[in-house]
Amino acid sequence: MPLEIERKFLIKPNLLDLPKEGQKLIQGYIWSDPDKSLRIRIAGDQSFLTIKTGNNPLNRSEFEYQIPMKDAQDLLVLCDSKIEKTRFVIPQNNLFWEIDVFEGDNKGLIVAEIELSSENENFELPQWIDREVTNESKFLNVELIKHPFSKW
Numbered sequence: 001m002p003l004e005i006e007r008k009f010l011i012k013p014n015l016l017d018l019p020k021e022g023q024k025l026i027q028g029y030i031w032s033d034p035d036k037s038l039r040i041r042i043a044g045d046q047s048f049l050t051i052k053t054g055n056n057p058l059n060r061s062e063f064e065y066q067i068p069m070k071d072a073q074d075l076l077v078l079c080d081s082k083i084e085k086t087r088f089v090i091p092q093n094n095l096f097w098e099i100d101v102f103e104g105d106n107k108g109l110i111v112a113e114i115e116l117s118s119e120n121e122n123f124e125l126p127q128w129i130d131r132e133v134t135n136e137s138k139f140l141n142v143e144l145i146k147h148p149f150s151k152w
Contacts, residue, residue, distance in 0.1 A: 004052070004062040005119055007134045009112045011099070016110075016128035018099060022086040025100075028079025032142045039142075040075040043087075047072030057134050058119060081105075081145050095123055105148030111139060 027041040035055040041048045047069045054060035076082060084104050090097040095114055102109040111133070114123060133139045138147060 002062050002064075003059055005059045005116045005121075007058065007114055007116065007132060008139055009114075009125075009132050009134075010130040011110050011112050011128050012130045013110060013128075016099070018088045018101070019090065022088040022099075022101070025085050025087055026076065026082055027141065028076050028082040029142055029145060030075060030078060032145075037142050040072050040079065042069070042072050042076070045069070049075075057137060057140060083141055083145055090126075092126060093124065097126070102144070102149065105150045106144050107150065109144075109149040 023044050025041060025043050027039055030038040030040060032038070036051070036053045039048075039050040039052070041050065047067050048064050049067045049072075050062060050064040052060050052062050082104075083102070083106060085100045085102045085106070088099040088101070090099060095116070098113045098115075100111045100113065102111075112129065116123065137143055138152075
């Protein structure tokens with residue numbers, strides 16, 4: 001079973017220089033429960049259907065499949081609301097930081113994520129990291145759809 005091991009952090013925006021180019025992401029959820037969700041995502045010119053299971057924010061099962069763009073567009077129409085963000089990738093050592101700059105109802109929120117090969121994998125925190133929010137469920141995209149950052 002594919003496993004996603006991911007840690008999330010807030011950043012210090014004044015210390016972070018984002019790359020010039022990022023990728024626009026639009027995503028919505030067909031359904032979401034506390035321990036499973038079905039996400040539709042358009043990332044540039046590609047589109048995906050993703051099933052996530054488990055309620056541990058640090059590691060969850062993840063099944064992701066590329067789907068036709070038309071299918072993704074039609075499925076996004078079925079979603080009650082959507083998240084829009086631009087993702088920037090910053091390599092560090094042999095890992096990649098994904099910096100999500102949110103738009104719309106979540107404007108002002110910037111989250112850094114790093115995917116790891118194990119929960120105990122060591123990695124260096126860049127100076128622009130503020131604090132870890134991996135275990136704070138309000139920072140999960142599936143929660144940001146229901147309870148946007150602008151309403152906190």
